[in-house]
Structures are given as C-alpha cells and as structure tokens.
Amino acid sequence: MRHDPLSAAVGEIARVEERYRRIIHQLGVVGYVLPRGGLLAYIGPEVEAMLGYPRELWLSRPGFWRSIIHPDDRARVLEEDARTDATGAPWSAEYRLLAADGRTVWVRDEAVLMEDALSGTSYWHGVLLDVTRQKATEDALRESETRYRALVESIPAIVYLAAPDDDRKSLYVSPQVEEILGYTQREWLEQPDIFMEVLHPDDREPTLAAHDLHNETGEPWSMEYRLMAADGRVVWFHDEARLVRDEAGRPLFWQGVRLDITRQKRAEEELRRAHAELERRVRQRTAELEEANEFLMLEVHERRRLERELREAERRYRTLVEQIPAVVYVWSVDPGRPERGYTSPQIERLLGYRPEEWDGPGGQLWLARLHPDDRDPVVEAARRSRELGEPFDMEFRYLARDGRIVWVHERAALIERDPDGRSALFQGVMLDITLRKEAEATARRAEERYRALAEQLPAVTYVWEPHRGPDAGGIVSYSSPQIERILGFTQEEWLGGPGRGLWRSRLHPDDRARVIAAVERSAVSGAPFDERYRLLAKDGRVVWILDKATLLSRDDRGRPAVFHGVMLDVTEQTEAEERVRQAEDRYRTLIERVPAITYLEEVDPADPGRTRVLFVSPQVQQILGYAPDDFRVDPDLAYRIIHPEDRERVLAEERRTNRTGEPFNLTYRVLARDGSVRWIQSQATCLRDEGGRPRYWHGVALDVTVLREGERELARFRNADPPGDPAGVAADDPGGA
Numbered sequence: 001m002r003h004d005p006l007s008a009a010v011g012e013i014a015r016v017e018e019r020y021r022r023i024i025h026q027l028g029v030v031g032y033v034l035p036r037g038g039l040l041a042y043i044g045p046e047v048e049a050m051l052g053y054p055r056e057l058w059l060s061r062p063g064f065w066r067s068i069i070h071p072d073d074r075a076r077v078l079e080e081d082a083r084t085d086a087t088g089a090p091w092s093a094e095y096r097l098l099a100a101d102g103r104t105v106w107v108r109d110e111a112v113l114m115e116d117a118l119s120g121t122s123y124w125h126g127v128l129l130d131v132t133r134q135k136a137t138e139d140a141l142r143e144s145e146t147r148y149r150a151l152v153e154s155i156p157a158i159v160y161l162a163a164p165d166d167d168r169k170s171l172y173v174s175p176q177v178e179e180i181l182g183y184t185q186r187e188w189l190e191q192p193d194i195f196m197e198v199l200h201p202d203d204r205e206p207t208l209a210a211h212d213l214h215n216e217t218g219e220p221w222s223m224e225y226r227l228m229a230a231d232g233r234v235v236w237f238h239d240e241a242r243l244v245r246d247e248a249g250r251p252l253f254w255q256g257v258r259l260d261i262t263r264q265k266r267a268e269e270e271l272r273r274a275h276a277e278l279e280r281r282v283r284q285r286t287a288e289l290e291e292a293n294e295f296l297m298l299e300v301h302e303r304r305r306l307e308r309e310l311r312e313a314e315r316r317y318r319t320l321v322e323q324i325p326a327v328v329y330v331w332s333v334d335p336g337r338p339e340r341g342y343t344s345p346q347i348e349r350l351l352g353y354r355p356e357e358w359d360g361p362g363g364q365l366w367l368a369r370l371h372p373d374d375r376d377p378v379v380e381a382a383r384r385s386r387e388l389g390e391p392f393d394m395e396f397r398y399l400a401r402d403g404r405i406v407w408v409h410e411r412a413a414l415i416e417r418d419p420d421g422r423s424a425l426f427q428g429v430m431l432d433i434t435l436r437k438e439a440e441a442t443a444r445r446a447e448e449r450y451r452a453l454a455e456q457l458p459a460v461t462y463v464w465e466p467h468r469g470p471d472a473g474g475i476v477s478y479s480s481p482q483i484e485r486i487l488g489f490t491q492e493e494w495l496g497g498p499g500r501g502l503w504r505s506r507l508h509p510d511d512r513a514r515v516i517a518a519v520e521r522s523a524v525s526g527a528p529f530d531e532r533y534r535l536l537a538k539d540g541r542v543v544w545i546l547d548k549a550t551l552l553s554r555d556d557r558g559r560p561a562v563f564h565g566v567m568l569d570v571t572e573q574t575e576a577e578e579r580v581r582q583a584e585d586r587y588r589t590l591i592e593r594v595p596a597i598t599y600l601e602e603v604d605p606a607d608p609g610r611t612r613v614l615f616v617s618p619q620v621q622q623i624l625g626y627a628p629d630d631f632r633v634d635p636d637l638a639y640r641i642i643h644p645e646d647r648e649r650v651l652a653e654e655r656r657t658n659r660t661g662e663p664f665n666l667t668y669r670v671l672a673r674d675g676s677v678r679w680i681q682s683q684a685t686c687l688r689d690e691g692g693r694p695r696y697w698h699g700v701a702l703d704v705t706v707l708r709e710g711e712r713e714l715a716r717f718r719n720a721d722p723p724g725d726p727a728g729v730a731a732d733d734p735g736g737a
Helices: 005-026 047-051 055-060 071-087 132-152 176-181 183-189 194-197 202-219 261-300 302-322 346-353 377-388 434-456 482-487 493-495 508-525 571-593 619-624 628-633 646-658 707-717
Strands: 029-033 091-097 104-115 122-130 156-164 171-174 221-228 234-245 251-260 329-334 391-397 405-417 421-432 462-466 475-479 531-537 544-553 560-567 597-603 612-615 664-671 677-688 696-701
Touching: 005 664, 029 047, 029 462, 029 531, 047 055, 047 104, 047 122, 047 156, 071 091, 104 132, 156 176, 156 377, 171 183, 176 183, 194 677, 202 221, 329 405, 346 421, 377 391, 377 421, 462 482, 475 493, 482 493, 508 531, 544 571, 597 619, 597 677, 612 628, 619 628, 646 664, 646 696, 677 707
Parallel strands: none
Antiparallel strands: 029 122, 091 104, 104 122, 156 171, 156 251, 221 234, 234 251, 329 421, 391 405, 405 421, 462 475, 462 560, 531 544, 544 560, 597 612, 597 696, 664 677, 677 696
C-alpha cells in the first residue's frame, strides 16, 4: 500500500467528509444529492428510519419521491420543484410524504444548487427534516384559538378590548355588537371615537369622567350607562372591565364585557311606578284611619275615669316595657275586643306611627303596612298561631310611615285562651333588625361581586383551609368553575366531600413530594405558597400550573386558618420555555461538536478598528491548547498569537471590515500554546447596531493546517514550487481565498 502525501491528503479529505456525515446524522435530518435535471445520486440512510423505505429503493427507482408525495400536496410541490430546477433558486418547501406503514409524515425540504468546480455539473444539496410534531402542535394551537374565539363570540354580551387612552379606542369587539346595537364589527373598529359618539347625552359626562379616573388609577371598571343603537333605540349596559398589564407593569389594554340590562332597567322603572302608586294608596288609607281615629277619641274621654284608676298600676308596667329597645305588644285575637290589645310607644320610633294609630279600629294597620312580598307568608303564619295556638316567630318587612322599609324580627306566644279553649291573647316583641339585614345584603352583594369576578378570571380561584377536615393537608372549601375548563373536572368532582378533594391525587408523581412539602410549610408557618407544578387532567393531559396563595386569617390558636389562592394554566408558557431550552441545548451541542472554533466578537466602542472576544467555543483548547476563558481574561491574547509575519495583514483586514461591515474571510497562521504553528481559515459575518454600524462578529475558524501541509507536499511531489520560492510561500496563499 502506498503512503505517499497525495494518498494522505485524499484520506484526510475522506475523513473530513465522514465527520460531516456524522454531524448530519446527529442532527436527525436526511441529506441528499440530486444532479440538476437528473436522478437521485445520494440519500442518507436516515431516510429509512423517517419513512420506512430502504435507501436502495430511493436510488434504484426513478420518480420514487414523486410517487409518495401526498395527493393533496403533489401538484404544488412538483410545480415548485420544476420552477426552482429551472431558475436555480434555493428550494424550500413543507409538504407531506406517505410512509411505508401508511403514516403521513410532514417534512421541511431545504436545498441549494451548487456547481462542481471540476466537472461543471450542478447538484442540488439538500436535507429533509421531520416536522410532523411541529405541525401537530400548530394544528392544536389553531384549534384552541378557534374554540376560545367561538366561546367569546357565543356569550350573550359584548366582549371588547379597549386602548388605555383618553379616546378609549376599541381594539377588538365581539360580533354581538351588531345583534345588540346594530353596528357591524368593522364599523365599530374603524371609527376610533364611536364609543363617545353613541353614549347617551345624559350619561356622556359622568361616564367619560369615570373612564378618565380609572385610566389614571388602573382600578377595575364597573358602571351602568346608555348607548344609542344604530336604529335609534336606547340600550342600557352594565360594563365590567379590568386593565391588563405587561410583565413590566405597563398598561396594555382594557378587557371588558358589556351586558344588555335594558329589560332589567325597564322592570326597575315599572317597579318604581308601582311603588309610587302603593304609597299613594297608603297615604289615602292612612288619612281614612286618622279620620276614624278622631271619631274614636270622643269615646276616650268617657273612659278616662277608668283609666285614672288603672294608671298607677299600668305606669309601673309601662315604664318597664317602654324602656326596652323593642316594641312590646299584646295581640287580642278577638276583633270585637280591641281594648285588650296593646302596643308600646317604641312603635313610633320604629315605624313612625303612634301606638294608638297602630292599634286603631280593627287593629288592621299592621296588615296594611306589611311589605307586599311578605304579606302572604306572614298572614298564613298569623292564621296558624291564631287557630292552633302555635308560637309566632318570623323575620319580615314593614313599610314605615315615611316610606322606609323596616326589617323586624317578631316573636309572640299564647298567654290566654277563651272559655271554649280557643286562642284569645298573644304577647310578643318586635325587634328592629334593619341594620343587620342591610349588612347581610351588603355582604351578599360583595360576595356575589367577588364570586362573579373570581369566576370570570382566566384562572382558578380557591379557598384552602389547612387545618379543617380529616387529612393533614386540610380541605379546599371553594374552587371557581374554571377548574372544569383547565382540568376537565366539575366543581363538585374537584371538591368531593369533606377531606375528599381531588387535588392531592392529581399531582404529577414527579412533583408530588416537592409540592406537598411546600404545602406543609405554608400550613405551619402561614408563609405564601408559590409553586409551579403539574396536574393530571381528567382526560389524562399533563397541565402545568402556577399556584399562588396567601394567608387571609388565623384561628384562635394562632394557626393559619384560611388561604386565598389562584391557579393559572401555564402549560403553553412552560412548554414554550422548554422548547427554547431544548433548542438552545441543540444549538450549543452543535456548536461545541463542530470540528472548528466558533466565536463571537464585539467591536470595541473606544477603538472601532479592534474587537474583543465575548465567546469562543471549547474546540479552541483542542486546536490551539488555550482554554476559552484565556481569551476573556486576556483581551489581547487573540492578537498576540497571530504569526508575526501575518499580523499586520490580519489587523489591516480587521480594520477594513470593521469599517465597512463586509464579511471577514482570511487564512493565516497562529501560534498554539505548545509553540507549534497552525494554519487557520477564519470567516465571520457582521451584525449591525440600530445606526447601521458594525457591532458584533459571528465567526468560525477552521484548522486547515493538514490541508496546507498536504498542498505543500503535493507541490513538492510535483516539483511545482515556483523559482525563487523554495519555502512554498506562494502555495500558502497568505492573502486567503
């Protein structure tokens, strides 16, 4: 076997080719070579793993590639193939191929036309990359977007996005705007100030003033106002919106919903008219009763003698009764003996009627002053007490003389029966509970607003009580309905029964220990809970959750009692971060395995003619013996190791390209750490700053020492050294190619 320099050079070229084949194999792509207008000359063995067809079939059967193109893509792909083959333009396409096992495989096909310098023949050099998973992900994202758009556009309200500016310009409005107001989406969005134009004149000033205030404070928006529809109708809206900010806290847009409450407003107006009519009738009835009362006063004078005899005895009892903060009364069941009834003076402070008015003829004023919504149940309860002797115990409303609604808690018990055993007298007490009822109503409204807000957020809100229930982790006593959208479980399924919530059982096994430990720490210390972890959805999906909870209150023993929390679905964000990390790892691995030195340099702002090294790949140690950190610690190292005979030429080219931004491409010698001389071919491209000036250089330096030595040996072997150049300086081509 011959071991001449030519064979060594050819062998080295074969080894370099084999290294690049391995790189392509490690990248998971299929490389191919196709003569322009000819038959397939080469295809990588990876094609069998991708599509199931042996590479021999590709090479031996002309037109095989065309036969496995998906029918829906064939015409488009072949037309583009013919165009690029005719023009020589780079080929880039995504299409589907039919695999041997019947699968449909999406591929990205990239190729460039290169001319063989020796034969003059043009070859397509290309790669096939399997992008089936990426396509499936894109389809899933499109389907998800369609689903959520359909949800937004099907709710019976106008959903909108508005700019956080003085004009409140609409960025998006749902199609319901046309159904409710008669304006198309396009009309609403193309007219920036349409909101202000259609505001009812009587509502414009207060609505816009409130809008300006909320723009300044960023507080959630809640208001009722009228808009003029396209056909002239007046439409009442209840508008709820919140300001959405970016990660830096800057306002992005208002996100809100407008509910048509026109029917509700009409009902309220009708109720006000009915209430006014009722008050008119009450005043009329009151006047009649007062007239009757004046007639009765004539009889009062005749009874004063008896009253004087009873006054002293009654005074003591009356003093006791009239000092308590409640209305005390005696109810005479027999309407023919009203004189046996009694009502304490507190009735006037409570309802505005004097006792004698309240106990007037027939004793029926209490019935007339009952709130219409409470009349039937109160009358029925009074009837049962009268007929059966049952205690009377109810909470209901009276209409006071001045029109106020007064809530009372009235309790009465039977104290006397008539000779036939029927109920005769009840003694009772009437307590004013209006403040309590108003407080309860206020609390209910606040709770309803909070619940409505919590259940409209794009997240799951929940209440966690760590020391309730049989389990050490406590219970989740409330979870908003969004749990079904995120995980597929209804509220009832998610909460289960006491101590039977699903959360712990749906934790991903790889996250369970860490998350349970964090739960236990918060349950003991009351520290905020802030964890990102995975939950298993009802359909088996893995959902990434960002879970934050803060302590709201402690129990009598000082232990954390109630946490309020929110769970956000961050699956897309987490998966995107993971894809970025994987891509970074792939590119880093590619850079660190390429048999060359990759580097990043920055143009020195103080001296634009020079650069400083920001990054150099680990291959620099294998090729030159220097560690990557050596170049960062010693900024001048990159210049010192340039061979003295080449240094001025290299620096001149660097100054020129730093000035012009043209690509840097130069072959020169450098001194390795062990003193040996290495030939380097360095190529770099420029990244410019906003002003168009060169800022960074991304480059690669190949060790071409073996190639240079092979060329020199080949020249010597052929006695090709030019006269006067015995050292082979001309062959070294210090000017670069």
